[in-house]
Amino acid sequence: MQFLRKIYYLLLNLYPRKYREEYGEELYTVFGQSLNDAFEIGGMEFAKTILDELFSMPKAIIHEYLRERRKSRMTGKFASRFDLTPGSSTEVFAALVPFLFGMVMILFAYIGKFVDFPLWIQIAFVLFFWSSVLGLFLLGSAKGLPRWFLPYLGLPLPIASLLIFNVLLDPKWPGFNVPWLVSVILMEGFLWGWMALIVVVLLLISAWMPKFRPFYRRLRDDWTLLSFLLYGAAPLTLFITFDEYKNVEPFFFASLLMLALGGWSYLRNSEPWKQFMSLYIGLALSMLTAAAGKAVLFEESWPQFVSLGWENEMIYTLVTWAWLAFIMFLPYMLNLLPRSKNQPSTAKSI
Amino acid sequence: MSPDPVSYLPLTEPTFYILLSLAPGRKHGYAIMKDVRGLSRERVNLSTSTLYTAVGRLLDQELIERLDDGGQDPGPGLPRKSYALTDLGRRVLEAEMVRLQGMVKEARLRLREDGA
Structure with a gap:
């Protein structure tokens, strides 16, 4: 389980830097809690949780990049x-x-x-x-x-x-x-x-x-x-x-x-x-x-x-x-x- | 100047449940996740990434706010930030409830007419 957490921690680097600084710790903690609870329920739930997390992450990362870009644009900080x-x-x-x-x-x-x-x-x-x-x-x-x-x-x-x-x-x-x-x-x-x-x-x-x-x-x-x-x-x-x-x-x-x-x-x-x-x-x-x-x-x-x-x-x-x-x-x-x-x-x- | 709650409608199902989850009071991310699952009877299972994408959007729209737990220790492994519904968020949730009630009422009437 520790290994999965480490991988997740590394994957968090794919998020925009500002977002990672703001929410990285929370994402990591909540992911750890999800894993713990899923593990207690059973093997299938554990596997399902990992797959859910892995499949939803790329979409979320793209979304955050787009959101950051849009936000910066509206606040006049568009690079x-x-x-x-x-x-x-x-x-x-x-x-x-x-x-x-x-x-x-x-x-x-x-x-x-x-x-x-x-x-x-x-x-x-x-x-x-x-x-x-x-x-x-x-x-x-x-x-x-x-x-x-x-x-x-x-x-x-x-x-x-x-x-x-x-x-x-x-x-x-x-x-x-x-x-x-x-x-x-x-x-x-x-x-x-x-x-x-x-x-x-x-x-x-x-x-x-x-x-x-x-x-x-x-x-x-x-x-x-x-x-x-x-x-x-x-x-x-x-x-x-x-x-x-x-x-x-x-x-x-x-x-x-x-x-x-x-x-x-x-x-x-x-x-x-x-x-x-x-x-x-x-x-x-x-x-x-x-x-x-x-x-x-x-x-x-x-x-x-x-x-x-x-x-x-x-x-x-x-x-x-x-x-x-x-x-x-x-x-x-x-x-x-x-x-x-x-x-x-x-x-x-x- | 507060925006019109109706301009945020209709809410997506995850958004509705996240706001509903925060209606009784502030919660940490994982508590929201579990509550949404319970409220939707396991239909809406948010992953960590999906939850925080939705949370980010709701913060931008000022429907929820992020609160620092300050000096309080939230417990082992718990993040030090929690989320709460804003006044606008509560009004949007109420507006959505009224919208859904209206839809259900219309559907009931129509089904009754068809059955008669």
Whole structure:
């Protein structure tokens, strides 16, 4: 019997290493107990137990390898060349592509004012930009939504929010009989608040569907991930903020640079409160730059509305910032939700 | 946010018996194995590998939890980990019971109609 145990012990080496470390001792003990009990019952039962164990083991080993692979994939640890080490320069680059490419696009547009690029160069540039973003988007989706990919998920949120606002509210927008500043706050809230709602729906789906629960657990373990996802909404929010303004390139470029720096600092830090503050400061500097830009450009962009004053436009941008900052803070509330007993609480509070 | 227990149904027979085995309280791996055999009247004989494959999946789905026996000595040759049903696991088991009851009820009605 000791011999059979030794063979079983050796066969346990065929399981994935992590699984073996976690369950190896238990498997070995339970196998030993099965053998003992079967031996006491009789020869036939003993033989049957050994055969059962031997025939079921290969299937279990394959299953564990597949499960480990699937699990790693969903927790963003899938070993491949795209498994980017947290905080590494490749991860930082992959995460910041939406910001950096935005900057390159703006630079290209700005140079285009002075240099007449042939049409094919312009088309090639735009195609390269969108195919890169789309390619990275598909890659991140396929690789189990790793951390670097989260801003890509946030990228379309402002467009979705704007569409919902335009379809549902704008045609029937009643206006409010309240002071101007309050109406601006309400209006911007109704405009951007949908982003929070969309993220809540995504969160509920990931919590609800067993397949996406590992992703949900990651978000529960590190609430700043959801803030980082929402941070990805900032570039297109800026784009919408600057809509119909003239000569925005220097300010837009500087705003995106602030966002990229905030993102860089987030990825290089490991403490939640420092990570969150990186995003907060990045967003604040970016939106303040945008607000200053709009103040400077207001007169040349809207000469017919000079009497309204550039201060109003600045306030709109600052209110947008306040809403974005508020929405980005909401993921912290995840820490207040009850946690399953066997899930360790790794998220530290700020 | 807790997932809908119905989304885990139907349970396979071994899964049902493992959860049922843990319903009264926590158990070690081998105790589950023996209990499942008894509950299923020898129909479901889990090998060690099959049991732990199922246990791993149930842990991933948060239907059961793995508990450390801590300083307590579980006894000679017994592993120091045991398993217990989570709240979600209990609700899934109850949902499966309701589903099975519904099936049996429908079958009884249909058989009675045929017999009449």
